[in-house]
Amino acid sequence: xxxxxxxxxxxxxxxxxxxxxxxxxxxxxxxxxxxxxxxxxxxxxxxxxxxxxxxxxxxxxxxxxxxxxxxxxxxxxxxxxxxxxxxxxxxxxxxxxxxxxxxxxxxxxxxxxxxxxxxxxxxxxxxxxxxxxxxxxxxxxxxxxxxxxxxxxxxxxxxxxxxxxxxxxxxxxxxxxxxxxxxxxxxxxxxxxxxxxxxxxxxxxxxxxxxxxxxxxxxxxxxxxxxxxxxxxxx
Amino acid sequence: xxxxxxxxxxxxxxxxxxxxxxxxxxxxxxxxxxxxxxxxxxxxxxxxxxxxxxxxxxxxxxxxxxxxxxxxxxxxxxxxxxxxxxxxxxxxxxxxxxxxxxxxxxxxxxxxxxxxxxxxxxxxxxxxxxxxxxxxxxxxxxxxxxxxxxxxxxxxxxxxxxxxxxxxxxxxxxxxxxxxxxxxxxxxxxxxxxxxx
Amino acid sequence: xxxxxxxxxxxxxxxxxxxxxxxxxxxxxxxxxxxxxxxxxxxxxxxxxxxxxxxxxxxxxxxxxxxxxxxxxxxxxxxxxxxxxxxxxxxxxxxxxxxxxxxxxxxxxxxxxxxxxxxxxxxxxxxxxxxxxxxxxxxxxxxxxxxxxxxxxxxxxxxxxxxxxxxxxxxxxxxxxxxxxxxxxxxxxxxxxxxxxxxxxxxxxxxxxxxxxxxxxxxxxxxxxxxxxxxxxxxxxxxxxxxxxxxxxxxxxxxxxxxxxxxxx
Numbered sequence: 001x002x003x004x005x006x007x008x009x010x011x012x013x014x015x016x017x018x019x020x021x022x023x024x025x026x027x028x029x030x031x032x033x034x035x036x037x038x039x040x041x042x043x044x045x046x047x048x049x050x051x052x053x054x055x056x057x058x059x060x061x062x063x064x065x066x067x068x069x070x071x072x073x074x075x076x077x078x079x080x081x082x083x084x085x086x087x088x089x090x091x092x093x094x095x096x097x098x099x100x101x102x103x104x105x106x107x108x109x110x111x112x113x114x115x116x117x118x119x120x121x122x123x124x125x126x127x128x129x130x131x132x133x134x135x136x137x138x139x140x141x142x143x144x145x146x147x148x149x150x151x152x153x154x155x156x157x158x159x160x161x162x163x164x165x166x167x168x169x170x171x172x173x174x175x176x177x178x179x180x181x182x183x184x185x186x187x188x189x190x191x192x193x194x195x196x197x198x199x200x201x202x203x204x205x206x207x208x209x210x211x212x213x214x215x216x217x218x219x220x221x222x223x224x225x226x227x228x229x230x231x232x233x234x235x
Numbered sequence: 236x237x238x239x240x241x242x243x244x245x246x247x248x249x250x251x252x253x254x255x256x257x258x259x260x261x262x263x264x265x266x267x268x269x270x271x272x273x274x275x276x277x278x279x280x281x282x283x284x285x286x287x288x289x290x291x292x293x294x295x296x297x298x299x300x301x302x303x304x305x306x307x308x309x310x311x312x313x314x315x316x317x318x319x320x321x322x323x324x325x326x327x328x329x330x331x332x333x334x335x336x337x338x339x340x341x342x343x344x345x346x347x348x349x350x351x352x353x354x355x356x357x358x359x360x361x362x363x364x365x366x367x368x369x370x371x372x373x374x375x376x377x378x379x380x381x382x383x384x385x386x387x388x389x390x391x392x393x394x395x396x397x398x399x400x401x402x403x404x405x406x407x408x409x410x411x412x413x414x415x416x417x418x419x420x421x422x423x424x425x426x427x428x429x430x431x432x
Numbered sequence: 433x434x435x436x437x438x439x440x441x442x443x444x445x446x447x448x449x450x451x452x453x454x455x456x457x458x459x460x461x462x463x464x465x466x467x468x469x470x471x472x473x474x475x476x477x478x479x480x481x482x483x484x485x486x487x488x489x490x491x492x493x494x495x496x497x498x499x500x501x502x503x504x505x506x507x508x509x510x511x512x513x514x515x516x517x518x519x520x521x522x523x524x525x526x527x528x529x530x531x532x533x534x535x536x537x538x539x540x541x542x543x544x545x546x547x548x549x550x551x552x553x554x555x556x557x558x559x560x561x562x563x564x565x566x567x568x569x570x571x572x573x574x575x576x577x578x579x580x581x582x583x584x585x586x587x588x589x590x591x592x593x594x595x596x597x598x599x600x601x602x603x604x605x606x607x608x609x610x611x612x613x614x615x616x617x618x619x620x621x622x623x624x625x626x627x628x629x630x631x632x633x634x635x636x637x638x639x640x641x642x643x644x645x646x647x648x649x650x651x652x653x654x655x656x657x658x659x660x661x662x663x664x665x666x667x668x669x670x671x672x673x674x675x676x677x678x679x680x681x682x683x684x685x686x687x688x689x690x691x692x693x694x695x696x697x
Contacts, residue, residue, distance in 0.1 A: 096529070097530045124581070184523035370651070
């Protein structure tokens with residue numbers, strides 16, 4: 001009998017965290033019709049004044065659970081250790097990436113919370129905080145892109161009889177990395193698909209992250225279950 | 236398994252008479268000297284642009300304290316040199332005493348430096364007072380950091396000399412090289428800040 | 433439980449003729465490909481970094497902290513596109529730091545010292561890029577975003593960016609110290625001892641930048657002769673050295689083509 005080592009417990013936090021994130025996402029009034037960078041300072045100030053409660057509570061939720069995905073990324077790094085590699089370089093790389101996205105996200109989160117803390121601040125100051133929040137939130141992609149590409153590379157290089165993950169998982173990760181890329185350039189446009197409320201920088205990026213969580217969650221769960229089944233048979 | 240980075244340990248041991256201590260330490264000495272030369276050059280250039288201010292500020296420095304500092308460090312260098320000589324001859328007790336003597340002189344230097352800083356601050360000359368004092372505090376502070384690191388290095392030497400199980404002559408010489416560098420840098424700083432007017 | 437993960441694919445010989453062919457062979461079969469991958473990512477990253485920071489965004493060499501507000505606003509106006517595009521690329525590729533840090537951590541695993549050093553280093557340097565590079569990129573980008581913003585705010589963003597870049601060197605200093613202690617204690621001679629001492633020099637130059645928080649002009653300002661120029665020389669030298677040393681380390685590794693190490697559970 002396999003002793004409880006807690007991995008499954010941490011794994012099952014993933015759907016819980018995902019549900020909380022989605023709820024917070026829907027609660028925040030600035031996402032479901034994403035705020036435009038062209039809003040004037042007065043409009044931004046009005047946003048923080050009118051919807052203060054929803055802004056605060058959604059962002060507090062995000063603040064609590066911002067790092068919720070790290071255990072899953074580490075589980076993925078551990079799966080890399082089972083692959084047919086000669087060095088731990090790729091698993092180390094993934095671990096090095098793991099803390100980046102939550103750190104950047106929490107900075108954005110802080111700026112939103114600061115904006116809502118004193119809604120009757122000078123509108124220009126509120127706009128500055130809003131800009132910092134939105135920009136940080138949109139451009140936090142580099143570590144996510146690296147994570148996806150590194151993971152795909154790890155799978156491509158895992159040449160054994162029964163590779164840990166199937167090749168389509170690698171292709172999927174490359175696709176997600178490509179989907180996340182445009183968001184890095186959001187500062188180049190204030191309208192259109194690149195702007196932080198636009199198709200590429202907002203919708204494609206956030207949907208890509210969401211899809212990645214779902215797909216990788218399922219794939220990881222299946223893999224762990226198979227591995228444990230083999231262990232119980234062997235034991 | 237990985238091969239060794241430099242396959243010349245035996246060569247090092249043989250040429251210990253040529254190159255005291257690890258040759259690597261001499262690279263460090265070279266590099267630090269170059270770095271400090273850079274810092275001194277910046278000081279000298281900015282001095283030429285503001286001679287009056289510098290002369291005036293230098294007058295606030297007490298030459299006697301500078302000389303005292305220099306003597307303290309020179310004595311410490313003498314002590315560590317005696318330590319190396321004793322250790323080479325196998326007189327480990329004497330070497331240990333000399334190493335501890337080095338540390339004591341180093342502490343004397345450090346204490347007097349701190350007291351000098353306190354005195355200058357009381358006189359109203361702080362890090363931000365003017366350009367000269369920027370450089371003064373910077374150079375003396377970064378030198379003091381080297382002295383503090385020197386204490387760690389001397390600690391390594393003492394640790395080596397303490398027990399017969401260790402006593403690597405090369406390591407003791409390496410530590411001595413470092414300490415001599417610290418002294419050498421101080422002499423340059425002393426000349427630049429206190430003497431050159 | 434660990435499964436033995438011997439390569440079941442027989443490795444063909446590398447093609448002797450075409451360069452592309454050999455490159456592809458290397459990607460698929462070379463025993464040290466993971467290490468070379470990390471090394472090349474590092475080299476390409478530093479080159480990109482140089483081009484982006486020095487030529488595209490032009491934030492290096494840094495403009496002066498002594499400028500008055502209109503001059504700062506003027507600088508942002510002149511550099512707006514370069515800043516937003518250049519940092520856009522930074523936001524794309526910053527993840528390249530990860531394999532680089534992984535390689536350095538791996539080099540520490542080859543040493544005789546505890547794993548503690550490698551893991552500490554990995555975490556420290558993964559963290560370092562956030563205040564030391566990304567916050568600057570964010571602040572500069574927001575500064576360039578709205579030319580009609582209150583000039584005082586633009587000036588604040590300017591300060592925020594450059595101080596975050598230069599003034600958060602404590603992370604790198606501690607990282608360098610961890611590294612240098614590992615190198616000096618190492619009995620496997622993964623790196624020569626002089627490299628440990630060079631790391632000490634590097635760590636000390638991180639200390640030297642700290643006065644940038646105090647001065648608006650002179651040798652110790654964020655663009656000063658001592659706090660920037662001399663530091664940049666040391667940094668470039670140090671980086672060049674460790675790129676070369678890591679190359680030698682990878683060349684010395686002799687995995688051979690035998691069975692792979694047992695998978696770690």
